[in-house]
Amino acid sequence: MTKALLGNHNKTKSSTSSKKDKIFFYALIILPLVQFLIFYVYVNFNSILLSFQRYDSSSGGFVFLSDNIFKNYQGVFELGNLGLDLGKLILNSVILWVCMVVFGTIPAIVFSFYIYRKRALCHFFKFFLFLPSIIPSILLTTVFKGFMIDCISNIMSMFGTTFTTSSGLLDPYSDTAFPILLIYYIWISFGAQVLFYSNAMAQTSPSLVEASQLDGCGEGRILLHVVLPGIMPTVKTFIIASIAGLFTNQMLLFNFYGTIDSAPNIATIGYFIYSMAAPGPSNYDNYPLMSAFGLLCSVIAISAIFVVNKIFKRFEK
Amino acid sequence: MMIKIKPIKPHRKTNALYIVVFITLIIYVVVLLMPLIWGLFISFVDRDAYSEYLHNPLVLPTSYTFDNYINGFADFQIKPLGSYTDQNIFEIVFQTLVYSGLCSLAATIVPCICAYASARFNFKFGKVVYGIVIVTMAIPIVGNLPSEIRVAQAIGTFDNLWLFWIMKANFLTIYFLLFHSIFKGIPMAYTEAAKIDGANNFRIMVHCIMPFALGTLGIVFLLNFINFWNDYQIPYYYLPSYPVVGTAVFNFSLHYERYGGIPQLIAMIFIVAIPIIVLAIAFNKKLMSNLSDGGIKE
CATH class of the missing domain: 1.10.3720.10 (MetI-like)
Structure with a gap:
């Protein structure tokens, strides 16, 4: 009888505690959840709706298309009307993505290995590799722009190179601007990768490295056969995350040139979308088109992620 | 009396890979710093001296001034959208x-x-x-x-x-x-x-x-x-x-x-x-x- 009473008492106490836990749990997440429902779920749902609408200047709102519901999707393939070349936009974005993956990832792994093995001036280099992530990008780009135009281009002019405009090497209509900005962008983007890779490398068992050294492995082999397999999940995550960048990366073009009218032929998709989405009635006409364009890009990005993931899994096997 | 034993540093072989990475990283730092140092120099040059410098960028300006910082601080004003007054x-x-x-x-x-x-x-x-x-x-x-x-x-x-x-x-x-x-x-x-x-x-x-x-x-x-x-x-x-x-x-x-x-x-x-x-x-x-x-x- 006493046992039964005690048991009952414990049960009541535990159920009260569980109820309190539940209330506390939901109290903690309710507001972030509401925020998620509005600013993620609803925003993206509204983005889909927007891609089937048009701006009605008389009412100042967006109304559904009545004649051709896919007009905005067709508009994506007729960007020439906005003075832009869709093929060029895609090509520039793909070049940027491939270069970031190849010339961004490989040096970042090698630099991280150098830091992980604590070689000469490793802390000094780590700081400088991370520095561009701390310094405001607008400072870096303004100083770099001034340096390239007023210093380097002028020096080249002294030695006989002729430039058609005062923007020199960074003239957006020249052949030099895109490669220079691409190299510059890769140059200042090592920071986060180096930080993550060197932290991932630190998890490698030291005894594994020592054993491979005793077996006569050189540093290159240690990197390729001992350390790299250990950090492969981190590399994979970075590469998969970079796929979204294919459509969002602006390559700092907005910093360099402002709106897309100044540099249409070196534009990337990310720069194009950001530039066209400026708030204000003059740009509201573009909103449905941008939403349709973004939606198409999202579908491609999601498919690409599945493909890349499958390729990685096949390699892992 | 306690005898201090110095820890023996592990012998590290100089490796070609490390030499190449070291040189690359040095180049990285120099290239990263070059525009910033240039910018720092230029921020102390007055407008006229800068115009002269543009004609011969191989020679750095000789006269420097702190005016750009003083004027920059005073000119750091912007008119926000829909406003008639500047914000300092x-x-x-x-x-x-x-x-x-x-x-x-x-x-x-x-x-x-x-x-x-x-x-x-x-x-x-x-x-x-x-x-x-x-x-x-x-x-x-x-x-x-x-x-x-x-x-x-x-x-x-x-x-x-x-x-x-x-x-x-x-x-x-x-x-x-x-x-x-x-x-x-x-x-x-x-x-x-x-x-x-x-x-x-x-x-x-x-x-x-x-x-x-x-x-x-x-x-x-x-x-x-x-x-x-x-x-x-x-x-x-x-x-x-x-x-x-x-x-x-x-x-x-x-x-x-x-x-x-x-x-x-x-x-x-x-x-x-x-x-x-x-x-x-x-x-x-x-x-x-x-x-x-x-x-x-x-």
């Missing part, structure tokens, strides 16, 4: 502090609290929250900026300095996963012991578990603060009436001829970049440390 540097810095402070606070605390709820309570919905973070991080959404702007305008967070942080108060960031792993690593025995002692859920969270994540919280806040301070693209669109330092500098860079040319423009940028560079240098070891440090050390 103090107002702009104040707005930046409010924007960066509130947004970084929201972007730090919200993932931390959600991660705590998801990791420390064994409810099915906690796992759903974790799943939401993983799925949204894996699925890239492109081009929802127009829709977000429209929603912000409808809700009232658009062009509202004091409410804009709501848009950043989400848990869909990598920091959620970071905090989740920290909270998951703390044994439940701590919570149970505190419960036996009569502590309620709030006290357990604040006094027993959160102290383990304080270091990481600080670093995440600092990283967020630096990001928001440096960012100009979001306030440029969402806060047109409240220019922050980044927005102001971006506007100056588009019309630099009005602001005493390139030397003064660079001086103006250095003025607003110095606080964040000092902050970053002061905390550089913390910022570059392993963020996963936290929880209980074995």
Whole structure:
């Protein structure tokens, strides 16, 4: 009888505690959840709706298309009307993505290995590799722009190179601007990768490295056969995350040139979308088109992620 | 008498790979610093000397002045959208502090609290929250900026300095996963012991578990603060009436001829970049440390 009473008492106490836990749990997440429902779920749902609408200047709102519901999707393939070349936009974005993956990832792994093995001036280099992530990008780009135009281009002019405009090497209509900005962008983007890779490398068992050294492995082999397999999940995550960048990366073009009218032929998709989405009635006409364009890009990005993931899994096997 | 034994340093072979990487990294640092050092020099050159320098850029100007910084400080004014009066540097810095402070606070605390709820309570919905973070991080959404702007305008967070942080108060960031792993690593025995002692859920969270994540919280806040301070693209669109330092500098860079040319423009940028560079240098070891440090050390 006493046992039964005690048991009952414990049960009541535990159920009260569980109820309190539940209330506390939901109290903690309710507001972030509401925020998620509005600013993620609803925003993206509204983005889909927007891609089937048009701006009605008389009412100042967006109304559904009545004649051709896919007009905005067709508009994506007729960007020439906005003075832009869709093929060029895609090509520039793909070049940027491939270069970031190849010339961004490989040096970042090698630099991280150098830091992980604590070689000469490793802390000094780590700081400088991370520095561009701390310094405001607008400072870096303004100083770099001034340096390239007023210093380097002028020096080249002294030695006989002729430039058609005062923007020199960074003239957006020249052949030099895109490669220079691409190299510059890769140059200042090592920071986060180096930080993550060197932290991932630190998890490698030291005894594994020592054993491979005793077996006569050189540093290159240690990197390729001992350390790299250990950090492969981190590399994979970075590469998969970079796929979204294919459509969002602006390559700092907005910093360099402002709106897309100044540099249409070196534009990337990310720069194009950001530039066209400026708030204000003059740009509201573009909103449905941008939403349709973004939606198409999202579908491609999601498919690409599945493909890349499958390729990685096949390699892992 | 104690005899001090010097630790023997392991012999390190000089390797061709390391020599190549070392040289590459030296080149990296030089190339990175060259424009910055050039910019620093130029920021002390007056407009006339700079015009002369442009004719022969191989010879650095000989006369330097501090005027660009003085004039830059005075000229650091901008007319916000729809306003007839200029805002001075103090107002702009104040707005930046409010924007960066509130947004970084929201972007730090919200993932931390959600991660705590998801990791420390064994409810099915906690796992759903974790799943939401993983799925949204894996699925890239492109081009929802127009829709977000429209929603912000409808809700009232658009062009509202004091409410804009709501848009950043989400848990869909990598920091959620970071905090989740920290909270998951703390044994439940701590919570149970505190419960036996009569502590309620709030006290357990604040006094027993959160102290383990304080270091990481600080670093995440600092990283967020630096990001928001440096960012100009979001306030440029969402806060047109409240220019922050980044927005102001971006506007100056588009019309630099009005602001005493390139030397003064660079001086103006250095003025607003110095606080964040000092902050970053002061905390550089913390910022570059392993963020996963936290929880209980074995």
